[in-house]
Amino acid sequence: MIESLVPSGSTFAGDIDGLFVLICVIVGVFFFATLGMFLWMLVRFRARDGVPAQYITGNEPHLKTWITTPHAIIILCDVLLIVGALRVWYNVKQHMPEDVEVIGVVGQQWAWTFVHAGPDGKIDTSDDIAVIDEMHVQVDKEYVFRLESVDVLHSFSVPTWRLKQDAVPGRVILGWFEATLTGEFGIQCAEMCGIGHGIMGARLFVETAEEHAAWMAQAGGTSS
Amino acid sequence: MNAPAHGHDHVHDDGGHHHHHEMTFVEKYIFPTDHKYIGKQYLLTGMLMAVFGGFFAYAFRMQLAWPGSDIPLFGHMSPAEYNAAVTNHGTIMIFWVAMPVLIAAFGNFLIPLMVGADDMVFPRLNRLSYQIFLVSAIVIVASLFVPGGGFGGAWTAYPPLSGDSAYNLTPLGSSLWLVAVALEFVAFLVGGINFIVTAMNARAPGMKWTDVPMVVWMICIASILFMASVGPLMAGAVMLLFDQTLHTGFFDPRQGGDPILWQHLFWFFGHPEVYVVLLPATGMVAEVVAVHSRKKLFGYKTILFTAVGTGVLSFFVWAHHQFIAGIDPRMANIFTITTVLISIPIAEMMFLYIATLYGGSIRFTTPMLWALGFIFAFLIGGVTGIPLGASGADIYLHDSYFVIAHFHFTFFPIAFIGTFTGLTHWFPKMFGRMMNETLGKIHFWGTIIAVHCLFLPMFVLGLAGHHRRIYDYTNFPELSTPFLTNIGIFATVSLLVLLAFQFVFVFNFFYSMFKGPVAEANPWKAGSLEWQCPSPPPHGNFGEHLPTVYRGPYEYSVPGRDKDYWPQSEPA
Numbered sequence: 001m002i003e004s005l006v007p008s009g010s011t012f013a014g015d016i017d018g019l020f021v022l023i024c025v026i027v028g029v030f031f032f033a034t035l036g037m038f039l040w041m042l043v044r045f046r047a048r049d050g051v052p053a054q055y056i057t058g059n060e061p062h063l064k065t066w067i068t069t070p071h072a073i074i075i076l077c078d079v080l081l082i083v084g085a086l087r088v089w090y091n092v093k094q095h096m097p098e099d100v101e102v103i104g105v106v107g108q109q110w111a112w113t114f115v116h117a118g119p120d121g122k123i124d125t126s127d128d129i130a131v132i133d134e135m136h137v138q139v140d141k142e143y144v145f146r147l148e149s150v151d152v153l154h155s156f157s158v159p160t161w162r163l164k165q166d167a168v169p170g171r172v173i174l175g176w177f178e179a180t181l182t183g184e185f186g187i188q189c190a191e192m193c194g195i196g197h198g199i200m201g202a203r204l205f206v207e208t209a210e211e212h213a214a215w216m217a218q219a220g221g222t223s224s
Numbered sequence: 225m226n227a228p229a230h231g232h233d234h235v236h237d238d239g240g241h242h243h244h245h246e247m248t249f250v251e252k253y254i255f256p257t258d259h260k261y262i263g264k265q266y267l268l269t270g271m272l273m274a275v276f277g278g279f280f281a282y283a284f285r286m287q288l289a290w291p292g293s294d295i296p297l298f299g300h301m302s303p304a305e306y307n308a309a310v311t312n313h314g315t316i317m318i319f320w321v322a323m324p325v326l327i328a329a330f331g332n333f334l335i336p337l338m339v340g341a342d343d344m345v346f347p348r349l350n351r352l353s354y355q356i357f358l359v360s361a362i363v364i365v366a367s368l369f370v371p372g373g374g375f376g377g378a379w380t381a382y383p384p385l386s387g388d389s390a391y392n393l394t395p396l397g398s399s400l401w402l403v404a405v406a407l408e409f410v411a412f413l414v415g416g417i418n419f420i421v422t423a424m425n426a427r428a429p430g431m432k433w434t435d436v437p438m439v440v441w442m443i444c445i446a447s448i449l450f451m452a453s454v455g456p457l458m459a460g461a462v463m464l465l466f467d468q469t470l471h472t473g474f475f476d477p478r479q480g481g482d483p484i485l486w487q488h489l490f491w492f493f494g495h496p497e498v499y500v501v502l503l504p505a506t507g508m509v510a511e512v513v514a515v516h517s518r519k520k521l522f523g524y525k526t527i528l529f530t531a532v533g534t535g536v537l538s539f540f541v542w543a544h545h546q547f548i549a550g551i552d553p554r555m556a557n558i559f560t561i562t563t564v565l566i567s568i569p570i571a572e573m574m575f576l577y578i579a580t581l582y583g584g585s586i587r588f589t590t591p592m593l594w595a596l597g598f599i600f601a602f603l604i605g606g607v608t609g610i611p612l613g614a615s616g617a618d619i620y621l622h623d624s625y626f627v628i629a630h631f632h633f634t635f636f637p638i639a640f641i642g643t644f645t646g647l648t649h650w651f652p653k654m655f656g657r658m659m660n661e662t663l664g665k666i667h668f669w670g671t672i673i674a675v676h677c678l679f680l681p682m683f684v685l686g687l688a689g690h691h692r693r694i695y696d697y698t699n700f701p702e703l704s705t706p707f708l709t710n711i712g713i714f715a716t717v718s719l720l721v722l723l724a725f726q727f728v729f730v731f732n733f734f735y736s737m738f739k740g741p742v743a744e745a746n747p748w749k750a751g752s753l754e755w756q757c758p759s760p761p762p763h764g765n766f767g768e769h770l771p772t773v774y775r776g777p778y779e780y781s782v783p784g785r786d787k788d789y790w791p792q793s794e795p796a
Contacts, residue, residue: 088616170477
């Protein structure tokens, strides 16, 4: 459903889309069943001459079952939803890959700085490539991002990856991603950060290994 | 009026009441202690504030549809003005429209009448509540016109942006905004105490707790939720004000403070607050559904338990607003579970309302249309909350237009559909005249269709990646495709239609107040106590003898009786 509007470009994007579809199916069944019941009653029990309303308290067992049965089904569906949500959440936010390349993301009013590890594959070394408002990553490769903010709250949002994480000044927040789709995509700030919030975007370039190496050679050359 | 046969002489010690004293204009309208006039003061102030809130919505939706163009009645909109407009739209609609109208106006007007009292237990405290509220309304409006402009850090006012004028650029606007919100909390604390005490202590003789009309219960539960949740935010508001003015650094990481702490304080209040305004609206819907389908409420006690259950659970869900805010990710698991579980009582409440229609004789009067419209729209709002409460899906949907669409499908039914339900139903009692049904139905259909055309497209925008609070999407190529731009324009045009139909209501409201046909005491043939006194009720409500209650408020269509209603105060 979401992928028809925004391409699905990370390993977990499909999981999040699938979870959304699961939720839509479950709540959709309830929504349309309830709505159908509701509209049927409006037609069936509209005021008609000579037909008085019935005296019903809600304690009649044969009627009460119409409440208690859906009630029980909702509890079952809730368990299903919670399990689905927690599985996706664990994969995206709680589990953290080890020994992978780190990319630094720093938010400030109103720009993003991306600190790419240089040819040595390590961040915080002399060959780091820091670029404003441009993020370059290699496709099919796991990265950990290290998210910081220097002033107010920002939120690092990459719709194509279904990834969003607030940046909090004074904290270092870690997350991970693995892009599966090459191309150029949008990055936005998703947390109100002042008058420039509406222009705080960046571009994401997901490249093949060769393209990425070429970019690194060119960018590293210009920055050193 | 059906006075008790045995003339029960029950007098309340309510201090400051003189039933036979002729009141001056100032005593009656400017500084009243009569709960009905205080209720009307809240109602009219809330409606006036809705004009501000609605105007902001108009202005920023115009900017979104046609970025950078001159907006009629507003002019060119700068990013700072855009942020101030969205911030104050949210703040005003929740704190100065939904709260005063749903809780204060209807609570004040209905509680003493429905429990059979001659006034609130603390009438002067009641007057104080409105006066503080009025000051808070003046302060929030003034905050828009100070140098630097109104506060633009979103209604959630997350620090450090809200705490430091070097970041938000609105030194006066942000402090006045905070003062206004804090004053508003004081006003509702004072008012809420009055509601709870009145419903507990001033009920008519014979009124058991199962004889209390549902809307009174709902307003009392809402007041208890408000009292229990507002303390932490009140403390937070003072701390943030100190951060702004004295540079104390409670929420400033540069001084060892924690910005996330504010989020916890805000949402610990902010989520129960949703139910604070929801419950009175559902209470009014319950009354209207019962009266206009001539049916007893289906499972009175169960409805009550679902309300209490929702209220208790609402204290344990706040961090679902913070899944991706930088909290420990393990916390999200707990809050997903509590959040999804809240679907159980609230869905059950909706089922019970729909079940009330079963076997009824449904009259499609204007108030009934609104009540049914509430159920319809709130169902959409309810089901679309599930993907947001499920942590995994919220990663993508958080702070997107999906959220906006979802909570407008809860807040619009609450604040407006709920209000129209109550207002069209109790208008005869409030003003002693009937509203025009034809205009009422035109207003209903225009509003209900337009509001769905306004907010349903926003689900699509949100799924397509539109983030909130962006003043111009043309800065983001993926978000300004012709398809998405046209959806935005469609939503804006729907808003214009929605606003245009409100003039029908305003005309009907004021015209009927003075020129409508005179209402009888009980035009809807309802059983609860407020319909057993004259329309409008005199000062002191029930005259010399307060009513005695013999049965529940929903004894409609009882077999073997001539009339299909049975007033609570009619002796058996």
